[in-house]
Amino acid sequence: MRLGFDVGGTKTDAVAVAPTGTVVARIRRPTGWGAEAVVATVAGLTAELADTVGIAASEFHSIGVGMPGQVAPGSAVVTHAVNLGIARLDLEATIGAATGLPVRAENDVKAAAVGASALHGAQRGDGGSIAYLNLGTGVAAGYVTDGRLWRGAHGAAGEVGHISVDPRGPLCKCGQHGCIEALCGGGAIAERWGRPGALPVRDVFDAADAGDAQALELRSGLAYGVAAAIRVIVLAGDVDLVLLGGGVTALGDRMMSLVVSELASSAASSPFLRSLRLAERVEMLPPGSPAAALGAAIIGAEATEQEAVAHG
Amino acid sequence: MRLGFDVGGTKTDAVAVAPTGTVVARIRRPTGWGAEAVVATVAGLTAELADTVGIAASEFHSIGVGMPGQVAPGSAVVTHAVNLGIARLDLEATIGAATGLPVRAENDVKAAAVGASALHGAQRGDGGSIAYLNLGTGVAAGYVTDGRLWRGAHGAAGEVGHISVDPRGPLCKCGQHGCIEALCGGGAIAERWGRPGALPVRDVFDAADAGDAQALELRSGLAYGVAAAIRVIVLAGDVDLVLLGGGVTALGDRMMSLVVSELASSAASSPFLRSLRLAERVEMLPPGSPAAALGAAIIGAEATEQEAVAHG
Numbered sequence: 001m002r003l004g005f006d007v008g009g010t011k012t013d014a015v016a017v018a019p020t021g022t023v024v025a026r027i028r029r030p031t032g033w034g035a036e037a038v039v040a041t042v043a044g045l046t047a048e049l050a051d052t053v054g055i056a057a058s059e060f061h062s063i064g065v066g067m068p069g070q071v072a073p074g075s076a077v078v079t080h081a082v083n084l085g086i087a088r089l090d091l092e093a094t095i096g097a098a099t100g101l102p103v104r105a106e107n108d109v110k111a112a113a114v115g116a117s118a119l120h121g122a123q124r125g126d127g128g129s130i131a132y133l134n135l136g137t138g139v140a141a142g143y144v145t146d147g148r149l150w151r152g153a154h155g156a157a158g159e160v161g162h163i164s165v166d167p168r169g170p171l172c173k174c175g176q177h178g179c180i181e182a183l184c185g186g187g188a189i190a191e192r193w194g195r196p197g198a199l200p201v202r203d204v205f206d207a208a209d210a211g212d213a214q215a216l217e218l219r220s221g222l223a224y225g226v227a228a229a230i231r232v233i234v235l236a237g238d239v240d241l242v243l244l245g246g247g248v249t250a251l252g253d254r255m256m257s258l259v260v261s262e263l264a265s266s267a268a269s270s271p272f273l274r275s276l277r278l279a280e281r282v283e284m285l286p287p288g289s290p291a292a293a294l295g296a297a298i299i300g301a302e303a304t305e306q307e308a309v310a311h312g
Numbered sequence: 313m314r315l316g317f318d319v320g321g322t323k324t325d326a327v328a329v330a331p332t333g334t335v336v337a338r339i340r341r342p343t344g345w346g347a348e349a350v351v352a353t354v355a356g357l358t359a360e361l362a363d364t365v366g367i368a369a370s371e372f373h374s375i376g377v378g379m380p381g382q383v384a385p386g387s388a389v390v391t392h393a394v395n396l397g398i399a400r401l402d403l404e405a406t407i408g409a410a411t412g413l414p415v416r417a418e419n420d421v422k423a424a425a426v427g428a429s430a431l432h433g434a435q436r437g438d439g440g441s442i443a444y445l446n447l448g449t450g451v452a453a454g455y456v457t458d459g460r461l462w463r464g465a466h467g468a469a470g471e472v473g474h475i476s477v478d479p480r481g482p483l484c485k486c487g488q489h490g491c492i493e494a495l496c497g498g499g500a501i502a503e504r505w506g507r508p509g510a511l512p513v514r515d516v517f518d519a520a521d522a523g524d525a526q527a528l529e530l531r532s533g534l535a536y537g538v539a540a541a542i543r544v545i546v547l548a549g550d551v552d553l554v555l556l557g558g559g560v561t562a563l564g565d566r567m568m569s570l571v572v573s574e575l576a577s578s579a580a581s582s583p584f585l586r587s588l589r590l591a592e593r594v595e596m597l598p599p600g601s602p603a604a605a606l607g608a609a610i611i612g613a614e615a616t617e618q619e620a621v622a623h624g
Contacts, residue, residue, distance in 0.1 A: 129465035150462060152550025153441035162584055163547050164540070166479055175582030228476070235475050236548040238464025270487030272474055 003049060003060050003101075004115075004297025005042050006108060006290075007031055007067045009083040012038075014045040015290050016053050016060070017297040021118060023290055025052040034085040038067075039094045046099055063103045064300020065091055066111030066292045073155055074302070076103040102303035107155060108292055109134045113142025114149055115295025116243045116285060121147065131158065131239045132291070133229055136246035137187040139180055141229070143237050149299075150237075158233075161185065165228040170221070180232070183225025186248050189218055201248055205255075222248075223258035227266065230259070230278055245285040256284055315361060315372050315413075316427075316609025317354050318420060318602075319343055319379045321395040324350075326357040327602050328365050328372070329609040333430060335602055337364040346397040350379075351406045358411055375415045376612020377403055378423030378604045385467055386614070388415040414615035419467060420604055421446045425454025426461055427607025428555045428597060433459065443470065443551045444603070445541055448558035449499040451492055453541070455549050461611075462549075470545075473497065477540040482533070492544070495537025498560050501530055513559075517566055534560075535570040539578065542571070542590055557597040568596055 001024070006013040008031060016025040027048050032041050042065065050057040069081030076092035096103040106114075113132035120130055129145040139161035143150040150157050161181035162174050169178020170192060182188045190200035193214070197203045201222075207215035230242050248255065260279045267274040285291055313336070318325040320343060328337040339360055344353050354377065362369040381393030388404035408415040418426070425444035432442055441457040451473035455462040462469050473493035474486050481490020482504065494500045502512035505526070509515045513534075519527035542554050561567065572591045579586040597603055 145465070153457070153552045154550055157548065157550040159547050159550065163544055165477060167477075167536075168480065174584035176578065176585065224479075232475055232544065232548060235471050236469065236544060238466055238469040238471065240465045266488065272486035273488065 001053065001055070001060055002297045002301050003046060003063045004111075004293040004295065004300060005045065005063070005065045006111065006292035006296060007038055007042070007065060007084065008108070009068070012041050012045060013290060013293040014042075014049055015293040015297060016049045017294060021298075023294060025049050026290060026293070027052065031084065035089045035094075038084055038086065038089065039091075039098070042091075042095050043098050046095075046101075058100055060099075060101055062297075062300040062303050063091075063095060063099065063101050064111070064296035064298065064303075065095070065103065065105045066108040066296035066299075067105060068108050071105045071107050071110075071155060073151055074104070076105045076303075078105050102300075104300045104303045106149075106296060106299045107142075109140045109158070110142040110149055110151070110155070111295035111299060112245060112292035113144050113158070113295065114147070114298050115291035115293065116245065116289070117144035117147060118294060118298060119285075119289065119291060120241065120243065128241065129237075129239045130241045130243055131233045131237055132243050132245060132285075133160075133226075133233060134246040135184060135186070135226065135244060135248035137185060139185045139225075139229065141233055141242075143233075143239065145239075147298075158237075160229050160232050163232055165225070165232070180225050180229045184222045184229065184248070185225075186246075189222060192218060202251060205251060219258065222255070223262040226255075226259045227262040227278075230263065230282055231266075231273070234276060234278060234281065240281065242282050243285055244282065245289065245291060249284050250287065252284070252287070256282075313365065313367070313372055314609045314613050315358060315375045316423075316605040316607070316612060317357065317375070317377045318423065318604035318608060319350055319354065319377060319396065320420070321380070324353050324357060325602060325605040326354075326361055327605040327609060328361045329606060335606060337361050338602060338605070339364065343396065347401045347406075350396055350398065350401065351403075351410070354403075354407050355410050358407075370412055372411075372413055374609075374612040374615045375403075375407060375411065375413050376423070376608035376610065376615075377407070377415065377417045378420040378608035378611075379417060380420050383417045383419050383467060385463055386416070388417045388615075390417050414612075416612045416615045418461075418608060418611045419454075421452045421470070422454040422461055422463070422467070423607035423611060424557060424604035425456050425470070425607065426459070426610050427603035427605065428557065428601070429456035429459060430606060430610060431597075431601065431603060432553065432555065440553065441551045442553045442555055443545045443549055444555050444557060445472075445538075445545060446558040447496060447498070447538065447556060447560035449497060451497045451537075451541065453545055453554075455545075455551065457551075459610075470549075472541055472544050475544055477537070477544070492537050492541045496534045496541065496560070497537075498558075501534060504530060514563060517563060531570065534567070535574040538567075538571045539574040539590075542575065542594055543578075543585070546588060546590060546593065552593065554594045555597055556594065557601065557603060561596050562599065564596070564599075568594075
């Protein structure tokens, strides 16, 4: 049995996964701030999951950790996890040493892509070629073909958030205009909305429903940005399906219907886009999907596979 | 020794490649129109190359053919090769049967990407992660990591030409506005220029040098389109290097200096883009590079590898 963790800025989602790929136990706990607290969170959840499934922690086969930040391919070293107050964290030297288990890490969006692909494959009977598009504070995607993550040269493949799709669009914090993330990132929308509130994107949708001009502009920009991201992802990566997840998707059909309508309107004027049937190739992950933690568990399993090869 | 063919709309480029990867013979001949003529061209060049290197045609190990159009993965069946007057052509059943050699086909841009990666790897000592961006009548790219082509679900990964990067940009023949191809495709530029001439993109550059307003707009659009393609390719695919090829690159430094200056100007206003050092990650293939034919030969070699596995 393998463990997977999705370490987010506020919560950590932990799963124990059977060899069949089934999630047999799942626990969520608040994430601490900084490297030491993150390690303690993961170690504590490892013990809790061992209790839950009734085995010793040392009997788990591997640990996989998904985390915002950069991860060197095939390693357990995370850097630039700014949201967690972590400049650099070697999870093998910390959690690995504490538990005696092999550890692998991956960027959280990439981990979610692997998990989303597995959930999709289990449902459809094959892995196929998918992308996971994370619509959260920021915007990024991950590509998975037949269960295999396409990482690119430095693990940054799928970083579509800062592709500009409108040179006259809103200024992005990266310095460009009309970035996909400037249009549909939760952080950028909250900043341009500028009014207090715990759920700014929902507030924008509510205000747009009530006819507020700024909110209408922000909302149509969001739909354009998500549709543009889907077009970029499908055209650059040729995937069968784009799975949407992340905080902004909590708006559910209120968001999805606008995105589908934006895709339909661009298809209406372009036979080429029509032939791609993009609206049929987009799905939202169900709310509370364990995709990222499951994906982390799958990536963690690579640690033991690699050791099996290395040690014969 | 393996054969590779780049079957273009006007010319076919044929190479014989040694097991070391070296091109030992190269012949170019006009391409015929239609399936029968294309098959005759390839069969004729096979015989000529056999003569040139002094072996019987049956002693070659494999044939690889790059061709505009769609190719089913791992097959020798080409469809929609419109420029060649071909709706469907099974190269295994035709050239394979005529020569007794195993045959594989690939889209010509994808074949050029594989060849460009091999040429780059031979030069630098490793394969790395590259994209080949073809700037011809149309615009498309291919991704190669460690010598392995990333095809996507249907062999269309890298089709960046119809990604819109400006909703107020010129109308593309696909029906969208501001597509990368509408900005920097040789066909779209010739059409908008609308004046007679054998080399319309060169004419546009000459007229821009002379201060013609329409030419200046077309030329700066071309630079914006190529720079946007490079940004999309690097951000979506995370490659170390983008290699430029295709007819438009015959303009050499006249084009390259504008693209580098466009990349520099976007980097000046964006610390994020600056960190990507895009201008340092773009190179042009040398004029007359055999990338596509060499890539076809490498892809053709997969035919014998697959048979070796299938037959033990």
